[in-house]
Amino acid sequence: MAPPMINYREDGSTYELVEASDDGSRYELVQIRESDAELIGRVNDWLDQGQRDIDAALAAGAQFIINLTKVHTLNCPAVRDKLDLRTMHPFGPQATLDDLREHLQAFGWPRLPEFATEQEINAARRYTRCRRCCPGVLDKAPKAPLTTRAGNIGRSHIGRTADGRALEWVRLERDGVELGFDDGTVHAFDLDARIQFDPKSPGSHQPDFGSIH
Ligand SMILES: [Zn+2]
Secondary structure: OOOOOEEEOOOOOEEEEEEEOOOOOOEEEEEEEOOHHHHHHHHHHHHHHHHHHHHHHHHOOOOEEEEOOEEEEOOOOOOHHHHOHHHOOOOOOOOOHHHHHHHHHHHOOOOOOEEEOHHHHHHHOOOEEOOOOOOOOOOOOOOOOOOEEHHHOOHHHOOOEEOOEEEEEEEEOOOEEEEEEOOOOEEEEEOOOEEOOOOOOOOOOOOOOOOOO
């Protein structure tokens, strides 16, 4: 196969010939490197739009920054550069065009920060509070205890414990299930009731749900 024909333009952009008719009268070029001016234009457009979105969010009353799974105050040193996109990596005053070109090719555009109000964060309870800026919001909610639907309990659950008693037998009825435990007790449940077994092996690193109700 013939090596691809590369077409260099004076502005620094390059094109690769991908298809040509036999007589060469029709051909298709694909740009494989944009010119510096094109790159600068594209970056500026992205920065302008992103900064408008950030400023609008702040003007609308955003109180906290959410970065991945963590919540920060607006002036936390760990995320403050995200409020001014032109200072943020990979832009910043030190960035060269070649650095930028490489970075954008490898990683794409950086993630824009997300914002939330105290009310939104406290309602979601999905974010860990940053230890550095200690935002005045509720921390991520503890995991809900794992439960099993009574109707799904079967032979594989025999031996599991609930409140320290081991399950010895299961009897599935038409509209419920009976569970027999090793202390001689028998409990009947609706099929949709949720049963909370103890964590599988008490010595393992499984979280202890016993104290959460
Ligand atoms: Zn922080």
